[in-house]
Amino acid sequence: MIVGIDLGTTNSAVACFRNGAPELIPNALGELLTPSAVSLADDGQLLVGRPARDRQSTHPAQTATVFKRLMGTGRTTQLGRHTYLPEDLSALVLASLKRDAEAYLGAAVTHAVITVPAYFNDRQRKATRRAGEIAGFTVDRLINEPTAAALAYGIHDRQDREPFLVFDLGGGTFDVSVVEVFDGVVEVRASAGDNRLGGEDFNDVVMRLARETIDPADGLAGGARADRFEAVWRAAAERCRRTLSEAEEALFRIVWDGKEHVATLTAHAFEAAAEPLLHRLRDPVLRSLRDGGLRSDSLSDIVLVGGATRMPIVRRAVTRLFGRFPNASLHPDHAVALGAAVQAGLKARDAALEEVRLTDVCPFTLGVAAADHDTFGNLHHDVFVPIIERNSVVPLSRSHGFQTIVDRQTKIQFQIYQGEARRASDNVLLDTVEVVVPPRPAGEVRADVRFSYDASGLLEVDVTIPITQQTFQRVVSEGDGDADTLDARRSALAALKIHPREAAPNAAAMARAERCYESFLGDQRERIGQMVMAFQAVLDRQEPHAIADLRRELEAMLDAMEGERFL
Amino acid sequence: MNDAIWDRLQIAATRDEASIRRAYAVQLKRIDPEAEPARFIALRHAFEQARAFARAWPDDDEAAPFDASDTDAEIAPDGPAIATEVPDRIPEPAWAPAPLVAAAPTWMADVDAIERLIWSDTPAADIRDELIARTTQILHDPAMLSIAHAAEIERWAIDIAIDGMPRSDALLILAADHFDWVATAERWDCPPRIREVMKRYWDIGWVQSLERDGRADERFDEVYALALLRDPSLPPRSGPAAMVAALLGVIRRHHPTALHDVSPAAVTAWDAYLTRRDARWYRRAGRWLLSLSPAAWYDRRQPGTQAILARIWQYLVWTIGGAAFLFLCLVLIAIGPIGWVAAYNMMSHRSGYRS
Numbered sequence: 056m057i058v059g060i061d062l063g064t065t066n067s068a069v070a071c072f073r074n075g076a077p078e079l080i081p082n083a084l085g086e087l088l089t090p091s092a093v094s095l096a097d098d099g100q101l102l103v104g105r106p107a108r109d110r111q112s113t114h115p116a117q118t119a120t121v122f123k124r125l126m127g128t129g130r131t132t133q134l135g136r137h138t139y140l141p142e143d144l145s146a147l148v149l150a151s152l153k154r155d156a157e158a159y160l161g162a163a164v165t166h167a168v169i170t171v172p173a174y175f176n177d178r179q180r181k182a183t184r185r186a187g188e189i190a191g192f193t194v195d196r197l198i199n200e201p202t203a204a205a206l207a208y209g210i211h212d213r214q215d216r217e218p219f220l221v222f223d224l225g226g227g228t229f230d231v232s233v234v235e236v237f238d239g240v241v242e243v244r245a246s247a248g249d250n251r252l253g254g255e256d257f258n259d260v261v262m263r264l265a266r267e268t269i270d271p272a273d274g275l276a277g278g279a280r281a282d283r284f285e286a287v288w289r290a291a292a293e294r295c296r297r298t299l300s301e302a303e304e305a306l307f308r309i310v311w312d313g314k315e316h317v318a319t320l321t322a323h324a325f326e327a328a329a330e331p332l333l334h335r336l337r338d339p340v341l342r343s344l345r346d347g348g349l350r351s352d353s354l355s356d357i358v359l360v361g362g363a364t365r366m367p368i369v370r371r372a373v374t375r376l377f378g379r380f381p382n383a384s385l386h387p388d389h390a391v392a393l394g395a396a397v398q399a400g401l402k403a404r405d406a407a408l409e410e411v412r413l414t415d416v417c418p419f420t421l422g423v424a425a426a427d428h429d430t431f432g433n434l435h436h437d438v439f440v441p442i443i444e445r446n447s448v449v450p451l452s453r454s455h456g457f458q459t460i461v462d463r464q465t466k467i468q469f470q471i472y473q474g475e476a477r478r479a480s481d482n483v484l485l486d487t488v489e490v491v492v493p494p495r496p497a498g499e500v501r502a503d504v505r506f507s508y509d510a511s512g513l514l515e516v517d518v519t520i521p522i523t524q525q526t527f528q529r530v531v532s533e534g535d536g537d538a539d540t541l542d543a544r545r546s547a548l549a550a551l552k553i554h555p556r557e558a559a560p561n562a563a564a565m566a567r568a569e570r571c572y573e574s575f576l577g578d579q580r581e582r583i584g585q586m587v588m589a590f591q592a593v594l595d596r597q598e599p600h601a602i603a604d605l606r607r608e609l610e611a612m613l614d615a616m617e618g619e620r621f622l
Numbered sequence: 623m624n625d626a627i628w629d630r631l632q633i634a635a636t637r638d639e640a641s642i643r644r645a646y647a648v649q650l651k652r653i654d655p656e657a658e659p660a661r662f663i664a665l666r667h668a669f670e671q672a673r674a675f676a677r678a679w680p681d682d683d684e685a686a687p688f689d690a691s692d693t694d695a696e697i698a699p700d701g702p703a704i705a706t707e708v709p710d711r712i713p714e715p716a717w718a719p720a721p722l723v724a725a726a727p728t729w730m731a732d733v734d735a736i737e738r739l740i741w742s743d744t745p746a747a748d749i750r751d752e753l754i755a756r757t758t759q760i761l762h763d764p765a766m767l768s769i770a771h772a773a774e775i776e777r778w779a780i781d782i783a784i785d786g787m788p789r790s791d792a793l794l795i796l797a798a799d800h801f802d803w804v805a806t807a808e809r810w811d812c813p814p815r816i817r818e819v820m821k822r823y824w825d826i827g828w829v830q831s832l833e834r835d836g837r838a839d840e841r842f843d844e845v846y847a848l849a850l851l852r853d854p855s856l857p858p859r860s861g862p863a864a865m866v867a868a869l870l871g872v873i874r875r876h877h878p879t880a881l882h883d884v885s886p887a888a889v890t891a892w893d894a895y896l897t898r899r900d901a902r903w904y905r906r907a908g909r910w911l912l913s914l915s916p917a918a919w920y921d922r923r924q925p926g927t928q929a930i931l932a933r934i935w936q937y938l939v940w941t942i943g944g945a946a947f948l949f950l951c952l953v954l955i956a957i958g959p960i961g962w963v964a965a966y967n968m969m970s971h972r973s974g975y976r977s
C-alpha cells in the first residue's frame with residue numbers, strides 16, 4: 056500500500072487511496088491532523104504530535120516545532136542528550152504517521168508519496184526524501200503541495216476546468232499554482248512561491264503588537280528563561296490570531312511569573328501591521344500568472360488551501376488582488392493530504408484512476424555558470440545560463456552548447472545552479488562537474504551539456520565533448536544521503552524510545568493539563584492541579600477504565616476553561 | 623510541419639487546438655510518464671510543436687506565431703498584439719469585472735494628464751512637480767491592489783518611460799521603485815523593455831552622483847567635463863580635451879542614455895574638435911607607436927582581455943622615451959660647459975703659462 060503524506064510546518068496528515076477515493080487516516084488520538092512537533096518527555100520517551108505541541112510552552116527546551124523551515128540547512132536541534140537534524144525530526148513525525156496508517160489499514164505500509172512546498176529548492180527536497188527514508192519508507196515520489204491540492208480539487212467531479220489558481224498559505228510556506236484540467240489530464244502550468252511566508256510570520260506580527268502594550272521595555276523576559284518566554288508568547292499569539300479570524304477584537308493573554316498580562320488587539324490594527332506580509336503574497340501570484348501565460352481575469356477560479364487562508368485579512372487581500380471572491384470550498388487542512396493520496400493511487404495504478412494523468416512543472420530554472428563577452432568585448436564571468444527554464448513540464452531533457460574561452464584550455468568546470476538571478480553565484484549551487492578537454496585554441500572545443508529532470512525532481516547532468524566523443528555523467532549529488540549514513544541514521548532513530556501509541560491519549564491529556572496549569576491562575580489553576588494529581592494516581596495504578604473516565608473528565612474541564620481548542 | 627509529430631499524436635495535421643489537446647490526452651493515458659520518461663518527453667514535444675503550429679496564423683506570415691507559454695502576457699514587450707490575442711484563446715469567465723477597478727476611474731484622468739504633459743512643449747523642469755504628483759496618485763490608487771490593473775499600469779509606465787525619455791524620468795524613478803524593477807533586472811529573464819528602462823534608471827543615478835560629488839577631488843575631471851558638455855556656449859579647447867574625451871567615452875560605453883543629460887550642440891562641437899585633435903601628426907605617431915606593442919597585437923586577437931598589458935606598454939613607451947629625451951638634454955647641457963672649459967684650456971695652453 057502506498058500512502059500520501061502531507062508533511063506540514065504545523066500539521067501533518069496521512070491519507071490512502073481506497074475504493075476509488077482518497078481517505079484520511081486518523082491518528083492514535085482519533086484526529087486527522089497530527090501536529091508536526093516532537094518533544095522529549097521526562098521519562099526519556101519521545102512524544103510526537105499533539106502532546107508534543109502542548110509541551111511547547113511548558114518544556115520549550117525539550118520540544119521541537121517548525122523544523123520544516125530548517126529542512127536542507129543542516130542546522131541541528133538538541134533535545135536532551137541527542138542532537139537532531141531537521142530531517143530526523145521530520146522522520147519522527149513520518150514514522151508516527153506510518154504507525155497510524157499501519158494500525159488503521161492493518162497491514163505494513165512501506166511506500167509513500169510525500170508533499171513538499173512547490174517552492175522548495177533541491178536541497179530541501181532531498182532532505183525531505185531523506186526524512187522519508189529514515190522513517191522507513193520507500194519514497195515513491197515527492198509531489199508539490201499546491202499540485203496535490205489541485206489534484207484533489209481537479210478530479211473530484213471529473214470535469215474539465217479552465218485554468219484556475221491554487222493559493223496555498225500554510226504555517227510556514229506560501230505556494231501558488233496555475234492548473235488546468237482537460238480530458239482527465241491535470242496539467243500544472245506554472246508554480247511560484249515564497250518558502251518563508253506563512254502563519255508563523257503572522258504570529259510574529261501579533262507578538263510585536265502585543266509587546267508594545269504589555270512589555271514595551273522588554274523587561275519581562277528573564278535571561279535563562281528566554282526560550283520559555285518566547286514559547287508562551289507564541290502560543291498566546293496563535294490563540295489570539297485565531298480569535299481574530301472570528302471576531303473584530305481579541306484578547307492576547309499570557310501568564311508569566313504568576314501574573315496575568317493582557318492586551319486587546321483589533322482586527323484593524325492587525326491588518327495594518329500585517330500589511331508587509333500581505334504585500335508579499337502578490338509577487339508569487341504575479342509570477343505564476345506570467346509564466347502560465349494568463350491574465351488574472353481569465354482564471355476560472357481561485358482555490359484557497361492551507362490553514363492560514365482562514366484569516367479574513369488574507370481573504371480580503373486575495374479578493375483585492377483578483378477583484379473577486381476566492382473559492383473556499385476545499386477543506387484547507389485536508390486537501391493536500393488527499394491529493395497526495397490520489398497521487399499514491401496513480402502510482403499504484405489504481406483502476407479508478409486509469410483515465411487520470413497529472414503533469415507537473417519544475418518551478419525553478421536550472422542552469423550553469425559561464426563566461427560571456429558583451430558587445431564591447433569585455434569578458435564577464437559568473438553569468439547564469441539557463442538550461443531548463445522554470446515551469447517547463449517535467450520530466451524533460453534539454454541541452455546547451457558551450458565552448459572554451461582560453462587557448463590550450465584543458466578542462467571545463469560546470470557549476471550547476473538553481474534559481475532566477477542573472478549572476479550565477481546568487482543562485483543555489485547544486486553541484487560542480489569538471490570535464491577534461493583536449494588543449495586547442497580558444498573556442499574550438501565544444502561541450503554539450505544535457506540536463507535531464509525527472510518527475511520527482513532528480514537532476515541528471517551529462518556533458519559530451521564532440522571532438523573526443525567523450526561523455527561525463529553525473530546524478531546531481533544527494534548530499535549526505537548515501538546508503539550507509541542513511542542506514543546508520545535509521546538505526547539511530549530506531550534505537551530511540553518512542554512513547555507507546557496506545558498511551559498517546561493519556562500523554563496528550565497530561566501535556567494539555569500541564570500547559571493549562573501554567574496559563575491559568577487562582578482557583579482554576581488549583582482545580583487543574585488537583586485533577587492532574589488524581590489522573591497521575593490512576594495512571595500509576597494502571598486501571599484502564601478509571602484512566603479513561605478520568606481523562607474524559609479532565610478534558611471536559613479543560614474544554615470548559617479554554618474554550619475552543621486547537622492544535 | 624514534421625510528420626513525425628502528427629504520427630506521435632496519431633492524428634492528421636490540424637490547426638484545431640481542441641483536437642490536438644484531445645489527441646495528446648488520449649496518447650498520454652497510454653503511457654506512464656514516470657516509468658517511461660523518454661516516451662513522455664517525445665509526446666510532450668509533439669504536443670507542444672503541434673500547438674505552436676495551431677496557434678501560428680495560417681495565412682498571414684507577418685504576424686508571429688503566438689505561444690502563451692513562453693511569452694510574457696502581463697508585461698508584454700509589445701503590448702497590444704498580445705492583449706487582443708489572449709481573450710481569443712481563453713474564453714472570458716463568467717465572473718463580473720473587478721468592482722474596485724470599475725468604481726474608481728480617477729487614475730484615468732491622471733494617465734491622460736501625464737501623457738499630455740510628456741508630449742507638451744513645456745520645459746522639462748516645469749512639468750516635474752505635476753508629473754511626480756500624478757504618478758504618485760496613480761501608483762497609490764486603491765485600484766492598484768488588483769493585479770490585473772497593476773499589470774496594465776506597469777505596461778503603460780514602461781512604454782511612457784521609454785518613449786518619453788528624458789522628460790518622463792521622474793515617472794520612471796517612481797515606477798521603478800514601486801514595481802521593484804531593480805529586482806526584476808537582477809533576474810536572468812528580465813523582459814528587454816524593463817532592461818531598457820533600467821539602463822536609463824542607472825544612468826540617471828550616475829549623472830546625479832556626478833552632480834552630488836561636484837566638489838569631491840577624485841571625480842573632479844568627470845564633473846568638470848560634464849559641465850563643459852552641458853554648456854554649448856563654451857568652445858572646445860585643448861586644456862580639458864582629454865577629460866572630455868574620457869567622459870564621452872564612458873558615457874557612450876557605459877551610460878548611453880546620459881547623452882540626454884548633456885547639450886547635443888556641445889557634444890557635436892567637442893566631437894568635431896576631438897576628431898581634429900586626433901588627426902594631428904604627433905598624435906598619429908603616438909598611436910602608431912602604441913600599435914606596435916605586443917599588447918596591442920594580443921588585443922587584436924582577444925579583444926578587451928589585455929587592457930592591463932596595453933597600459934604597461936604605454937607606460938614603458940612614455941618612460942623610456944622620456945628618459946631618452948632627458949638624457950639628450952643632459953648631454954647637451956653638459957656638453958656646453960665642458961666645451962667651454964676645454965676651449966678655455968686649449969686657449970690657455972696655447973697662450974701658455976710657461977713664463
Ligand SMILES: Nc1ncnc2c1ncn2[C@@H]1O[C@H](COP(=O)(O)OP(=O)(O)OP(=O)(O)O)[C@@H](O)[C@H]1O
Pocket residue numbers: 062063064065066067123200224225226227228229253254255293296297298300360361362363364365366387388
Ligand atoms: N482559524 C484560523 N485562523 C487563523 N489562522 C489559522 C486558523 N486555522 C489555522 N490557521 C493557521 O494555519 C497555519 C497552519 O496551516 P496548515 O496546517 O495548512 O499549514 P502546514 O501545512 O502545516 O504548513 P505548510 O504547508 O506551510 O508546510 C497555522 O499557522 C495556523 O495558525
Ligand SMILES: [Mg+2]
Pocket residue numbers: 061063064200225226361391
Ligand atoms: Mg500545507
